[in-house]
Amino acid sequence: MGSSEAETQAQSCPAAGRGDPSLADATLIDPKILAQPNDFYRALRAGDPVHYDPKLNMWLVCRYDDIVTVLRDPITFSDKHGYEAQYASGYFEEFKQILEREGGGFFPDAIKDDPPAHTRVRRLMERAFTAHRVKTLEPGITRIIVDLVEKLADKAANDRIVDGVSEFAIPLTISVICEQLGISQFNAEKIRGWSGAVTAQIGRMQSREQMRANAAQICELQNFIIAQIRERESQPREDMISDLVHARTEDGSKLTFAEVVSLVRALIIAGNDTTATAIGNLLFVLATQPEVAGALREAVEDDRLLNRFVEELLRAEPPVRGLAKMAVREVELGGTRLPKGAHILVMYASGNDDDTRFACPRKFDLNRGNLGTHVAFGVGVHRCIGAALARMEIKVAAREIARRLGGIQLAIPPEEITYLPTVATRSIASLPLTLLRRSSCLTAQTS
Amino acid sequence: MKITFVQVNGVEKTIEDARPGETLMILGRTHGVEGILGDCGGGCSCATCHVYVDPEWQTAVGPPDEIESATLDTVSNVLRANSRLGCQIVLRPELDGLRVTVAPSG
Structure with a gap:
Protein backbone atom coordinates (compact mmCIF):
# COMPACT_ATOMS: atom_id res chain seq x y z
CA MET A 1 0.00 0.00 0.00
CA GLY A 2 1.37 3.42 -0.91
CA SER A 3 1.65 6.00 1.83
CA SER A 4 -0.88 8.34 0.20
CA GLU A 5 -3.42 5.55 0.06
CA ALA A 6 -2.75 4.74 3.70
CA GLU A 7 -3.13 8.39 4.62
CA THR A 8 -6.45 8.61 2.81
CA GLN A 9 -7.66 5.53 4.64
CA ALA A 10 -6.45 6.89 7.96
CA GLN A 11 -8.32 10.15 7.38
CA SER A 12 -11.53 8.35 6.48
CA CYS A 13 -11.22 5.82 9.27
CA PRO A 14 -13.86 6.51 11.92
CA ALA A 15 -11.91 4.48 14.48
CA ALA A 16 -8.63 6.37 14.01
CA GLY A 17 -7.02 7.42 17.28
CA ARG A 18 -6.82 10.83 18.86
CA GLY A 19 -3.89 13.23 18.65
CA ASP A 20 -0.36 11.95 19.12
CA PRO A 21 1.21 12.33 22.55
CA SER A 22 4.62 13.93 22.68
CA LEU A 23 7.51 11.56 22.21
CA ALA A 24 9.83 13.56 24.44
CA ASP A 25 10.51 11.60 27.64
CA ALA A 26 7.95 9.02 26.57
CA THR A 27 8.60 5.61 28.06
CA LEU A 28 6.67 2.40 27.76
CA ILE A 29 6.79 1.88 31.53
CA ASP A 30 4.66 4.94 32.22
CA PRO A 31 1.65 3.21 33.87
CA LYS A 32 -0.79 5.20 31.74
CA ILE A 33 0.96 4.08 28.55
CA LEU A 34 1.20 0.48 29.74
CA ALA A 35 -2.57 0.47 30.30
CA GLN A 36 -3.54 2.24 27.05
CA PRO A 37 -0.57 1.98 24.67
CA ASN A 38 -2.08 2.40 21.21
CA ASP A 39 -1.64 6.19 20.91
CA PHE A 40 1.97 5.80 22.06
CA TYR A 41 2.60 3.07 19.49
CA ARG A 42 1.05 5.13 16.71
CA ALA A 43 3.10 8.19 17.56
CA LEU A 44 6.29 6.12 17.56
CA ARG A 45 5.45 4.44 14.26
CA ALA A 46 4.95 7.87 12.71
CA GLY A 47 7.78 9.80 14.34
CA ASP A 48 10.39 7.45 15.83
CA PRO A 49 9.70 3.88 14.73
CA VAL A 50 12.82 2.40 16.34
CA HIS A 51 12.63 4.40 19.57
CA TYR A 52 15.30 4.38 22.26
CA ASP A 53 13.51 4.15 25.62
CA PRO A 54 15.97 5.51 28.18
CA LYS A 55 14.18 4.11 31.21
CA LEU A 56 14.24 0.58 29.80
CA ASN A 57 17.58 1.06 28.02
CA MET A 58 15.97 -0.71 25.08
CA TRP A 59 15.03 0.06 21.48
CA LEU A 60 11.31 -0.30 20.82
CA VAL A 61 10.62 -1.65 17.32
CA CYS A 62 7.14 -0.47 16.37
CA ARG A 63 6.49 -0.76 12.62
CA TYR A 64 5.11 -3.96 11.15
CA ASP A 65 7.78 -4.25 8.47
CA ASP A 66 10.64 -3.69 10.92
CA ILE A 67 9.17 -6.23 13.33
CA VAL A 68 9.08 -8.83 10.57
CA THR A 69 12.65 -7.94 9.54
CA VAL A 70 13.86 -8.57 13.10
CA LEU A 71 11.96 -11.82 13.52
CA ARG A 72 13.04 -13.17 10.12
CA ARG A 321 3.12 -6.76 24.16
CA GLY A 322 6.90 -6.93 23.76
CA LEU A 323 9.61 -9.59 23.79
CA ALA A 324 13.35 -8.93 23.77
CA LYS A 325 16.05 -9.56 21.17
CA MET A 326 19.63 -8.35 20.96
CA ALA A 327 21.55 -7.13 17.92
CA VAL A 328 24.74 -9.22 17.79
CA ARG A 329 26.35 -6.70 15.41
CA GLU A 330 25.87 -3.10 14.37
CA VAL A 331 22.89 -3.04 12.03
CA GLU A 332 20.49 -0.58 10.43
CA LEU A 333 16.81 -1.07 11.15
CA GLY A 334 14.02 1.15 9.87
CA GLY A 335 16.42 4.04 9.25
CA THR A 336 18.05 3.81 12.68
CA ARG A 337 21.58 2.52 13.21
CA LEU A 338 21.62 0.10 16.14
CA PRO A 339 24.94 -0.54 17.89
CA LYS A 340 26.24 -4.03 18.51
CA GLY A 341 24.57 -5.27 21.71
CA ALA A 342 21.50 -3.06 21.29
CA HIS A 343 18.74 -4.51 23.44
CA ILE A 344 15.51 -4.54 21.46
CA LEU A 345 11.87 -4.85 22.45
CA VAL A 346 9.72 -6.11 19.59
CA MET A 347 6.34 -4.40 19.97
CA TYR A 348 4.00 -7.04 18.56
CA ALA A 349 0.85 -5.14 19.46
CA SER A 350 2.13 -2.10 17.57
CA GLY A 351 2.75 -4.22 14.48
CA ASN A 352 -0.85 -5.43 14.58
CA ASP A 353 -2.00 -1.81 14.85
CA ASP A 354 0.10 -0.57 11.90
CA ASP A 355 -2.26 0.96 9.33
CA THR A 356 0.24 0.47 6.51
CA ARG A 357 -0.52 -3.23 7.02
CA PHE A 358 -4.03 -3.32 8.47
CA ALA A 359 -6.28 -0.55 7.17
CA CYS A 360 -8.24 1.21 9.87
CA PRO A 361 -6.64 -0.97 12.54
CA ARG A 362 -8.90 -0.06 15.47
CA LYS A 363 -11.93 -1.29 13.55
CA PHE A 364 -12.89 -4.87 14.41
CA ASP A 365 -13.24 -6.32 10.93
CA LEU A 366 -13.81 -10.02 10.26
CA ASN A 367 -13.39 -9.50 6.52
CA ARG A 368 -9.72 -8.54 6.43
CA GLY A 369 -8.01 -10.35 3.57
CA ASN A 370 -4.67 -10.56 5.35
CA LEU A 371 -5.84 -11.51 8.84
CA GLY A 372 -3.39 -14.38 9.03
CA THR A 373 -0.42 -12.05 8.72
CA HIS A 374 -0.87 -10.47 12.16
CA VAL A 375 2.10 -10.94 14.48
CA MET B 1 11.50 -37.09 -8.29
CA LYS B 2 11.52 -33.73 -10.02
CA ILE B 3 9.63 -30.80 -8.49
CA THR B 4 9.55 -27.23 -9.84
CA PHE B 5 8.82 -24.14 -7.75
CA VAL B 6 8.15 -20.81 -9.44
CA GLN B 7 9.35 -18.38 -6.78
CA VAL B 8 7.64 -15.10 -5.92
CA ASN B 9 10.25 -13.20 -7.98
CA GLY B 10 9.36 -15.34 -11.03
CA VAL B 11 12.60 -17.33 -11.03
CA GLU B 12 12.05 -21.08 -11.34
CA LYS B 13 13.82 -23.52 -9.07
CA THR B 14 13.76 -27.18 -10.09
CA ILE B 15 14.75 -29.86 -7.60
CA GLU B 16 15.69 -33.16 -9.22
CA ASP B 17 16.31 -35.36 -6.18
CA ALA B 18 13.07 -34.94 -4.17
CA ARG B 19 12.13 -38.03 -2.20
CA PRO B 20 8.69 -39.56 -1.72
CA GLY B 21 7.46 -39.18 1.86
CA GLU B 22 8.74 -35.68 2.52
CA THR B 23 6.43 -32.70 2.27
CA LEU B 24 6.57 -30.00 -0.37
CA MET B 25 7.23 -27.45 2.42
CA ILE B 26 10.24 -29.33 3.81
CA LEU B 27 11.58 -29.78 0.26
CA GLY B 28 11.22 -26.10 -0.55
CA ARG B 29 12.62 -24.91 2.77
CA THR B 30 15.58 -27.29 2.60
CA HIS B 31 16.45 -25.97 -0.86
CA GLY B 32 15.98 -22.32 0.06
CA VAL B 33 12.97 -21.69 -2.17
CA GLU B 34 12.08 -18.05 -1.70
CA GLY B 35 8.73 -17.62 0.07
CA ILE B 36 8.56 -21.16 1.49
CA LEU B 37 9.09 -20.39 5.17
CA GLY B 38 7.19 -23.05 7.09
CA ASP B 39 7.20 -21.10 10.35
CA CYS B 40 4.96 -23.54 12.24
CA GLY B 41 7.07 -26.47 11.13
CA GLY B 42 4.42 -28.24 9.08
CA GLY B 43 1.54 -28.04 11.53
CA CYS B 44 -0.92 -26.40 9.11
CA SER B 45 -1.31 -23.37 11.34
CA CYS B 46 0.58 -20.48 9.73
CA ALA B 47 0.12 -20.35 5.92
CA THR B 48 3.77 -19.50 5.25
CA CYS B 49 4.21 -22.34 2.73
CA HIS B 50 1.31 -21.33 0.48
CA VAL B 51 1.56 -22.43 -3.16
CA TYR B 52 -0.62 -22.43 -6.27
CA VAL B 53 -0.68 -25.86 -7.85
CA ASP B 54 -0.37 -25.80 -11.64
CA PRO B 55 -3.85 -26.59 -13.06
CA GLU B 56 -2.70 -29.78 -14.80
CA TRP B 57 -1.52 -31.14 -11.43
CA GLN B 58 -4.56 -30.17 -9.36
CA THR B 59 -6.37 -33.50 -9.69
CA ALA B 60 -3.29 -35.50 -8.76
CA VAL B 61 -2.52 -33.28 -5.76
CA GLY B 62 -6.13 -33.08 -4.56
CA PRO B 63 -8.01 -30.43 -2.58
CA PRO B 64 -7.25 -29.11 0.94
CA ASP B 65 -9.12 -30.63 3.88
CA GLU B 66 -11.27 -28.57 6.23
CA ILE B 67 -8.43 -27.61 8.61
CA GLU B 68 -6.12 -26.57 5.78
CA SER B 69 -8.95 -24.57 4.17
CA ALA B 70 -9.44 -22.68 7.44
CA THR B 71 -5.75 -21.75 7.56
CA LEU B 72 -5.77 -20.71 3.89
CA ASP B 73 -8.80 -18.52 4.60
CA THR B 74 -6.66 -16.31 6.86
CA VAL B 75 -4.81 -15.12 3.73
CA SER B 76 -7.92 -14.77 1.57
CA ASN B 77 -6.47 -11.77 -0.27
CA VAL B 78 -4.03 -14.11 -2.05
CA LEU B 79 -6.23 -17.21 -2.06
CA ARG B 80 -7.02 -18.94 -5.36
CA ALA B 81 -8.96 -22.04 -6.35
CA ASN B 82 -5.67 -23.94 -6.71
CA SER B 83 -4.20 -22.82 -3.37
CA ARG B 84 -2.60 -25.43 -1.10
CA LEU B 85 -0.22 -25.41 1.85
CA GLY B 86 3.04 -27.11 1.00
CA CYS B 87 3.23 -28.75 4.44
CA GLN B 88 0.08 -30.73 3.67
CA ILE B 89 1.31 -32.14 0.34
CA VAL B 90 3.25 -35.33 0.93
CA LEU B 91 5.33 -36.22 -2.11
CA ARG B 92 4.56 -39.56 -3.78
CA PRO B 93 5.69 -41.07 -7.09
CA GLU B 94 2.57 -39.85 -8.97
CA LEU B 95 3.66 -36.27 -8.26
CA ASP B 96 6.98 -36.64 -10.12
CA GLY B 97 7.20 -33.54 -12.33
CA LEU B 98 4.90 -31.42 -10.10
CA ARG B 99 5.03 -27.70 -10.70
CA VAL B 100 3.80 -25.09 -8.22
CA THR B 101 4.01 -21.31 -7.90
CA VAL B 102 4.85 -19.82 -4.51
CA ALA B 103 2.07 -17.47 -3.39
CA PRO B 104 2.99 -13.98 -2.16
CA SER B 105 2.62 -13.40 1.58
CA GLY B 106 -0.92 -12.28 2.40
Missing part, protein backbone atom coordinates in the same frame (compact mmCIF):
# COMPACT_ATOMS: atom_id res chain seq x y z
CA ASP A 73 16.71 -12.76 11.03
CA PRO A 74 17.21 -14.68 14.31
CA ILE A 75 20.99 -14.74 13.87
CA THR A 76 21.45 -10.95 13.76
CA PHE A 77 18.66 -10.35 16.28
CA SER A 78 19.36 -13.00 18.91
CA ASP A 79 16.49 -14.26 21.04
CA LYS A 80 18.91 -15.93 23.45
CA HIS A 81 20.92 -12.80 24.19
CA GLY A 82 17.87 -10.54 24.26
CA TYR A 83 16.16 -12.85 26.71
CA GLU A 84 19.18 -13.28 28.97
CA ALA A 85 19.73 -9.54 29.17
CA GLN A 86 16.08 -9.13 30.17
CA TYR A 87 15.94 -12.00 32.64
CA ALA A 88 15.41 -11.32 36.35
CA SER A 89 15.55 -7.53 35.91
CA GLY A 90 19.17 -6.99 36.91
CA TYR A 91 19.22 -9.51 39.77
CA PHE A 92 20.16 -12.50 37.65
CA GLU A 93 23.06 -13.89 39.72
CA GLU A 94 21.09 -13.83 42.95
CA PHE A 95 18.06 -15.31 41.17
CA LYS A 96 20.17 -18.12 39.73
CA GLN A 97 21.69 -18.93 43.12
CA ILE A 98 18.26 -19.22 44.73
CA LEU A 99 17.12 -21.66 42.04
CA GLU A 100 20.30 -23.73 42.32
CA ARG A 101 20.00 -23.87 46.09
CA GLU A 102 16.28 -24.51 46.49
CA GLY A 103 14.73 -25.26 43.10
CA GLY A 104 16.68 -28.29 41.90
CA GLY A 105 18.90 -26.19 39.63
CA PHE A 106 18.92 -23.32 37.16
CA PHE A 107 17.52 -24.62 33.87
CA PRO A 108 17.99 -22.24 30.92
CA ASP A 109 14.97 -21.98 28.63
CA ALA A 110 15.56 -24.32 25.69
CA ILE A 111 12.89 -22.49 23.68
CA LYS A 112 14.79 -19.21 23.97
CA ASP A 113 17.99 -20.51 22.39
CA ASP A 114 19.26 -19.45 18.95
CA PRO A 115 19.51 -21.67 15.85
CA PRO A 116 20.94 -24.26 15.36
CA ALA A 117 20.66 -25.43 19.01
CA HIS A 118 17.08 -24.16 19.13
CA THR A 119 16.13 -26.07 15.97
CA ARG A 120 16.79 -29.47 17.56
CA VAL A 121 14.23 -28.91 20.32
CA ARG A 122 11.81 -26.97 18.12
CA ARG A 123 11.44 -29.81 15.59
CA LEU A 124 10.56 -32.20 18.38
CA MET A 125 7.96 -29.91 19.95
CA GLU A 126 6.30 -29.02 16.64
CA ARG A 127 4.93 -32.56 16.31
CA ALA A 128 2.76 -32.12 19.42
CA PHE A 129 0.91 -28.99 18.29
CA THR A 130 -0.22 -29.45 14.70
CA ALA A 131 -3.64 -28.05 13.79
CA HIS A 132 -4.79 -31.59 12.98
CA ARG A 133 -3.78 -32.97 16.37
CA VAL A 134 -5.36 -29.99 18.15
CA LYS A 135 -8.61 -30.64 16.26
CA THR A 136 -8.81 -34.06 17.93
CA LEU A 137 -8.67 -32.30 21.32
CA GLU A 138 -11.75 -30.17 20.60
CA PRO A 139 -14.30 -32.43 22.39
CA GLY A 140 -12.21 -32.56 25.57
CA ILE A 141 -11.55 -28.82 25.50
CA THR A 142 -15.26 -28.18 24.94
CA ARG A 143 -16.15 -30.28 28.01
CA ILE A 144 -13.78 -28.25 30.19
CA ILE A 145 -15.05 -24.93 28.84
CA VAL A 146 -18.78 -25.76 29.00
CA ASP A 147 -18.30 -26.75 32.63
CA LEU A 148 -16.55 -23.45 33.41
CA VAL A 149 -19.09 -21.31 31.53
CA GLU A 150 -21.93 -23.00 33.43
CA LYS A 151 -20.16 -22.52 36.75
CA LEU A 152 -19.58 -18.86 35.91
CA ALA A 153 -23.29 -18.45 35.11
CA ASP A 154 -24.19 -20.10 38.44
CA LYS A 155 -21.88 -17.78 40.36
CA ALA A 156 -23.28 -14.75 38.53
CA ALA A 157 -26.89 -15.55 39.45
CA ASN A 158 -28.86 -12.80 41.20
CA ASP A 159 -26.60 -10.04 39.79
CA ARG A 160 -23.58 -11.24 41.73
CA ILE A 161 -20.27 -9.93 40.40
CA VAL A 162 -17.85 -12.51 38.95
CA ASP A 163 -14.22 -12.14 37.91
CA GLY A 164 -13.73 -13.07 34.26
CA VAL A 165 -9.99 -13.53 34.74
CA SER A 166 -9.62 -15.46 38.02
CA GLU A 167 -12.91 -17.37 37.78
CA PHE A 168 -12.89 -18.19 34.07
CA ALA A 169 -9.90 -17.38 31.86
CA ILE A 170 -7.16 -18.65 34.17
CA PRO A 171 -8.78 -21.89 35.40
CA LEU A 172 -9.75 -22.61 31.77
CA THR A 173 -6.27 -22.48 30.29
CA ILE A 174 -4.67 -24.17 33.30
CA SER A 175 -7.13 -27.07 33.06
CA VAL A 176 -6.46 -27.53 29.34
CA ILE A 177 -2.67 -27.53 29.56
CA CYS A 178 -2.62 -29.73 32.68
CA GLU A 179 -4.79 -32.29 30.87
CA GLN A 180 -2.34 -32.28 27.96
CA LEU A 181 0.66 -32.65 30.21
CA GLY A 182 -1.00 -35.41 32.25
CA ILE A 183 -1.10 -33.46 35.51
CA SER A 184 -4.34 -34.75 37.02
CA GLN A 185 -4.08 -33.19 40.47
CA PHE A 186 -3.35 -29.48 40.45
CA ASN A 187 -4.09 -26.31 42.33
CA ALA A 188 -5.04 -23.66 39.78
CA GLU A 189 -4.33 -20.79 42.18
CA LYS A 190 -0.86 -22.15 42.78
CA ILE A 191 -0.16 -22.49 39.06
CA ARG A 192 -1.42 -18.95 38.56
CA GLY A 193 1.13 -17.77 41.11
CA TRP A 194 3.92 -19.75 39.47
CA SER A 195 2.99 -18.31 36.06
CA GLY A 196 3.14 -14.78 37.35
CA ALA A 197 6.51 -15.46 38.97
CA VAL A 198 8.02 -16.83 35.74
CA THR A 199 6.62 -14.16 33.44
CA ALA A 200 7.75 -11.42 35.84
CA GLN A 201 11.32 -12.39 34.94
CA ILE A 202 10.87 -10.88 31.48
CA GLY A 203 8.53 -8.09 32.59
CA ARG A 204 11.31 -5.69 33.67
CA MET A 205 9.23 -4.28 36.51
CA GLN A 206 10.02 -6.35 39.61
CA SER A 207 11.94 -5.05 42.62
CA ARG A 208 14.62 -7.12 44.36
CA GLU A 209 12.14 -8.16 47.04
CA GLN A 210 9.65 -9.21 44.39
CA MET A 211 12.42 -11.12 42.59
CA ARG A 212 13.14 -13.09 45.78
CA ALA A 213 9.46 -13.89 46.31
CA ASN A 214 9.13 -14.90 42.65
CA ALA A 215 12.27 -17.03 42.80
CA ALA A 216 10.80 -18.91 45.77
CA GLN A 217 7.66 -19.57 43.71
CA ILE A 218 9.72 -20.79 40.77
CA CYS A 219 11.63 -23.15 43.09
CA GLU A 220 8.30 -24.63 44.14
CA LEU A 221 7.24 -24.94 40.49
CA GLN A 222 10.49 -26.67 39.51
CA ASN A 223 10.31 -29.10 42.43
CA PHE A 224 6.76 -29.94 41.35
CA ILE A 225 7.91 -30.50 37.76
CA ILE A 226 10.90 -32.60 38.78
CA ALA A 227 8.62 -34.91 40.83
CA GLN A 228 6.31 -35.27 37.78
CA ILE A 229 9.29 -36.14 35.57
CA ARG A 230 10.71 -38.69 38.06
CA GLU A 231 7.36 -40.50 38.19
CA ARG A 232 7.34 -40.90 34.42
CA GLU A 233 10.97 -41.93 34.07
CA SER A 234 10.11 -45.23 35.74
CA GLN A 235 6.49 -45.47 34.57
CA PRO A 236 5.68 -43.83 31.24
CA ARG A 237 2.09 -42.71 30.68
CA GLU A 238 0.05 -41.45 27.74
CA ASP A 239 0.80 -37.77 28.27
CA MET A 240 3.07 -35.00 27.10
CA ILE A 241 5.48 -35.10 30.03
CA SER A 242 6.09 -38.81 29.32
CA ASP A 243 6.54 -37.99 25.63
CA LEU A 244 9.25 -35.45 26.49
CA VAL A 245 10.99 -37.70 29.03
CA HIS A 246 11.27 -40.53 26.50
CA ALA A 247 11.49 -38.54 23.24
CA ARG A 248 14.23 -38.86 20.63
CA THR A 249 15.10 -35.79 18.59
CA GLU A 250 15.75 -35.94 14.84
CA ASP A 251 19.45 -36.56 15.49
CA GLY A 252 18.55 -39.60 17.60
CA SER A 253 19.55 -38.05 20.92
CA LYS A 254 17.40 -37.82 24.03
CA LEU A 255 16.58 -34.52 25.68
CA THR A 256 18.73 -33.76 28.70
CA PHE A 257 17.09 -33.60 32.13
CA ALA A 258 17.62 -29.83 32.16
CA GLU A 259 15.93 -29.52 28.77
CA VAL A 260 12.92 -31.58 29.91
CA VAL A 261 12.49 -29.46 33.06
CA SER A 262 12.75 -26.24 31.02
CA LEU A 263 10.29 -27.50 28.40
CA VAL A 264 7.67 -28.69 30.90
CA ARG A 265 8.04 -25.36 32.71
CA ALA A 266 7.61 -23.50 29.40
CA LEU A 267 4.54 -25.58 28.51
CA ILE A 268 2.87 -24.97 31.87
CA ILE A 269 3.52 -21.23 31.74
CA ALA A 270 3.23 -20.41 28.04
CA GLY A 271 0.38 -22.92 27.82
CA ASN A 272 -1.80 -20.96 30.17
CA ASP A 273 -0.61 -17.40 30.65
CA THR A 274 -1.00 -15.73 27.26
CA THR A 275 -4.11 -17.71 26.30
CA ALA A 276 -5.74 -16.70 29.59
CA THR A 277 -4.87 -13.11 28.73
CA ALA A 278 -6.54 -13.54 25.33
CA ILE A 279 -9.70 -14.97 26.93
CA GLY A 280 -9.76 -12.12 29.46
CA ASN A 281 -9.49 -9.73 26.52
CA LEU A 282 -12.35 -11.58 24.82
CA LEU A 283 -14.64 -11.00 27.80
CA PHE A 284 -13.51 -7.38 28.08
CA VAL A 285 -14.30 -6.54 24.46
CA LEU A 286 -17.62 -8.40 24.62
CA ALA A 287 -18.53 -6.27 27.65
CA THR A 288 -17.36 -2.96 26.22
CA GLN A 289 -17.63 -3.10 22.41
CA PRO A 290 -21.18 -3.87 21.24
CA GLU A 291 -20.03 -4.22 17.62
CA VAL A 292 -17.66 -7.03 18.62
CA ALA A 293 -20.39 -8.76 20.62
CA GLY A 294 -22.59 -8.42 17.52
CA ALA A 295 -19.87 -9.84 15.27
CA LEU A 296 -19.57 -12.85 17.57
CA ARG A 297 -23.32 -13.45 17.56
CA GLU A 298 -23.25 -13.52 13.77
CA ALA A 299 -20.19 -15.76 13.66
CA VAL A 300 -21.05 -18.26 16.35
CA GLU A 301 -22.68 -20.94 14.20
CA ASP A 302 -20.43 -20.37 11.17
CA ASP A 303 -17.09 -22.08 11.57
CA ARG A 304 -15.29 -19.93 8.99
CA LEU A 305 -16.49 -16.68 10.57
CA LEU A 306 -15.75 -17.93 14.06
CA ASN A 307 -12.16 -18.72 13.04
CA ARG A 308 -11.94 -15.21 11.62
CA PHE A 309 -13.39 -13.74 14.81
CA VAL A 310 -10.61 -15.40 16.84
CA GLU A 311 -7.94 -14.19 14.44
CA GLU A 312 -9.21 -10.61 14.46
CA LEU A 313 -9.42 -10.66 18.26
CA LEU A 314 -5.75 -11.72 18.34
CA ARG A 315 -4.85 -8.99 15.88
CA ALA A 316 -6.76 -6.22 17.64
CA GLU A 317 -5.95 -7.25 21.24
CA PRO A 318 -2.78 -9.35 21.18
CA PRO A 319 -1.80 -10.79 24.59
CA VAL A 320 1.94 -10.36 24.02
CA ALA A 376 0.33 -11.88 17.72
CA PHE A 377 2.01 -15.31 17.55
CA GLY A 378 5.29 -13.86 16.31
CA VAL A 379 6.98 -14.69 13.01
CA GLY A 380 9.85 -16.97 12.04
CA VAL A 381 11.69 -19.64 14.02
CA HIS A 382 10.25 -18.60 17.40
CA ARG A 383 6.66 -18.32 16.21
CA CYS A 384 4.32 -19.51 18.98
CA ILE A 385 4.40 -23.30 18.86
CA GLY A 386 1.04 -23.60 20.59
CA ALA A 387 -0.83 -21.28 18.22
CA ALA A 388 -3.31 -23.94 17.10
CA LEU A 389 -4.10 -24.90 20.70
CA ALA A 390 -4.49 -21.26 21.76
CA ARG A 391 -6.83 -20.60 18.84
CA MET A 392 -8.90 -23.67 19.70
CA GLU A 393 -9.27 -22.61 23.34
CA ILE A 394 -10.29 -19.07 22.39
CA LYS A 395 -12.67 -20.31 19.70
CA VAL A 396 -14.47 -22.78 21.95
CA ALA A 397 -14.61 -20.19 24.75
CA ALA A 398 -16.11 -17.60 22.37
CA ARG A 399 -18.62 -20.12 21.03
CA GLU A 400 -19.79 -21.37 24.42
CA ILE A 401 -19.94 -17.86 25.89
CA ALA A 402 -22.07 -16.69 22.95
CA ARG A 403 -24.36 -19.71 23.19
CA ARG A 404 -24.77 -19.77 26.97
CA LEU A 405 -24.25 -16.25 28.30
CA GLY A 406 -25.69 -12.82 27.60
CA GLY A 407 -25.79 -9.35 29.04
CA ILE A 408 -22.05 -9.36 29.81
CA GLN A 409 -21.22 -6.01 31.41
CA LEU A 410 -18.35 -4.50 33.32
CA ALA A 411 -19.12 -4.05 36.99
CA ILE A 412 -16.69 -1.10 37.20
CA PRO A 413 -15.95 1.76 34.77
CA PRO A 414 -13.57 0.63 31.99
CA GLU A 415 -10.91 3.15 33.03
CA GLU A 416 -10.65 1.41 36.41
CA ILE A 417 -9.51 -1.85 34.82
CA THR A 418 -5.89 -2.46 35.79
CA TYR A 419 -3.21 -4.33 33.89
CA LEU A 420 -0.33 -6.42 35.20
CA PRO A 421 2.86 -4.36 35.59
CA THR A 422 4.97 -5.90 32.81
CA VAL A 423 6.33 -4.94 29.41
CA ALA A 424 5.96 -8.55 28.18
CA THR A 425 2.18 -8.82 28.02
CA ARG A 426 -0.89 -6.65 28.30
CA SER A 427 -2.91 -8.67 30.78
CA ILE A 428 -6.01 -7.57 32.64
CA ALA A 429 -5.37 -8.12 36.35
CA SER A 430 -8.99 -8.44 37.42
CA LEU A 431 -12.20 -8.24 35.39
CA PRO A 432 -15.36 -7.73 37.49
CA LEU A 433 -18.41 -8.62 35.39
CA THR A 434 -22.11 -9.12 35.63
CA LEU A 435 -23.75 -11.52 33.21
CA LEU A 436 -26.80 -13.67 32.65
CA ARG A 437 -27.36 -17.26 31.65
CA ARG A 438 -28.71 -17.10 28.12
CA SER A 439 -32.08 -18.71 28.86
CA SER A 440 -32.74 -16.27 31.70
CA CYS A 441 -31.29 -13.52 29.51
CA LEU A 442 -33.88 -14.27 26.80
CA THR A 443 -36.62 -14.41 29.42
CA ALA A 444 -35.52 -11.06 30.79
CA GLN A 445 -35.66 -9.54 27.30
CA THR A 446 -39.12 -10.86 26.52
CA SER A 447 -40.75 -10.31 29.89
